[in-house]
Amino acid sequence: MAERVALISDLHSNVEALEQVLKDIDSQGVKTVYCLGDLIGYGPNPREMIRHAFDWKWSLRGNHEDALLFLALDFNPEAAQAIDWTRNQLNDPKAQKEENHRMWNFLGDLQELREENGALFLHASPRNHTKEYVRPHDVQDREKMEEIFSMIKHICFCGHTHEPGVFTQDLKFYPPRAFANKVKLTEGRKYYVNIGSVGQPRDRDTRACYVIWDPDNQVVEYRRVEYEFRKTMDKIFAIKTIPKRFGERLEAGR
Numbered sequence: 586m587a588e589r590v591a592l593i594s595d596l597h598s599n600v601e602a603l604e605q606v607l608k609d610i611d612s613q614g615v616k617t618v619y620c621l622g623d624l625i626g627y628g629p630n631p632r633e634m635i636r637h638a639f640d641w642k643w644s645l646r647g648n649h650e651d652a653l654l655f656l657a658l659d660f661n662p663e664a665a666q667a668i669d670w671t672r673n674q675l676n677d678p679k680a681q682k683e684e685n686h687r688m689w690n691f692l693g694d695l696q697e698l699r700e701e702n703g704a705l706f707l708h709a710s711p712r713n714h715t716k717e718y719v720r721p722h723d724v725q726d727r728e729k730m731e732e733i734f735s736m737i738k739h740i741c742f743c744g745h746t747h748e749p750g751v752f753t754q755d756l757k758f759y760p761p762r763a764f765a766n767k768v769k770l771t772e773g774r775k776y777y778v779n780i781g782s783v784g785q786p787r788d789r790d791t792r793a794c795y796v797i798w799d800p801d802n803q804v805v806e807y808r809r810v811e812y813e814f815r816k817t818m819d820k821i822f823a824i825k826t827i828p829k830r831f832g833e834r835l836e837a838g839r
Contacts, residue, residue, distance in 0.1 A: 590619055592798055599835075603637060603793075622649075626667055626668060645699065645706065648745065652664075654693060675692075697714040704740045708743060709743060718746055719752070725756075734777065745779075747781065748781070749779055749807055752779075781796070792811055818832035818833070
């Protein structure tokens, strides 16, 4: 038997959201956490996020880790500014050098994708593991979606867009409310599942979003968790080198 696992993504240095999600995961009796990328970026607590990530079974590299480790050439100036601030935090001379090294080594070792129990896990898309955006309206782009589904055996879990929902091979997109937040997948069909964002939801819902995946029963369950987003907002507003809008959008859920 395969155990149920919690899938989280796009945490974006929002420790208030993450810690409430971890409490909810524990309340559901789930012991294993997989992270699909973007631990950092936008938010005020990158070191705390990585400390939590040390405890999970595995994490993947997202586009914000790419920008941190390499170059943020495809980032807008504000997102790049937040990455620069994050880099300074992880090089904090006041912190223990050993922890700084451990954090950088952890980030540098992140893989782009994993495959377990017949499911593919990545941050963005099978065509570009960390950077390609696949939005709900892309179901109208048959060529794009057919190529993506040709690279999926049965199910692919992703994050990146912060927009939770299930894409099906017949070019439809279903937000979680369409199936009352829980859906049983059908053997022989293909699914591309966006698990939403813990740290910066963008579906007009301020609550953190994550998924519990039951591989034995082929069930995907979306869960929404309240957290003190205004506390995170205030932290961002207090840091002059993080653009204010990264805090403001938490209140709008977009």
